[in-house]
Amino acid sequence: MNFSCDKCNQKVPFWETLKIDKNHVTICHKCGTKLYPIRTKSFNWGFFVGFLAVVIPGEITYRLTQSLGYTLIVALSLTITAVFGVALYTYKTTSFTSNF
Numbered sequence: 001m002n003f004s005c006d007k008c009n010q011k012v013p014f015w016e017t018l019k020i021d022k023n024h025v026t027i028c029h030k031c032g033t034k035l036y037p038i039r040t041k042s043f044n045w046g047f048f049v050g051f052l053a054v055v056i057p058g059e060i061t062y063r064l065t066q067s068l069g070y071t072l073i074v075a076l077s078l079t080i081t082a083v084f085g086v087a088l089y090t091y092k093t094t095s096f097t098s099n100f
Ligand SMILES: [Zn+2]
Pocket: 005, 006, 007, 008, 009, 010, 028, 029, 030, 031, 032, 033
């Protein structure tokens, strides 16, 4: 099962997605087992795509509108969407193992 403890099947909290990187260790809240994320390459890739998903439309918006205020609003909306999208993607694709 994705995003859960491999000892007791307790779900790891969703917000842990925002802290995950290659060396991140999560402690299971239920049984205290140290959990190491596997398949974290997808997160770095997702982060890069999320970054492009904000920068490119932001650039286009600025060129079309020449309005910094409007561009900031668009960029902020895209950032929230991208961060949530990447977090959701990580949540769906990351597994944990206690055997590192
Ligand atoms: Zn556990």
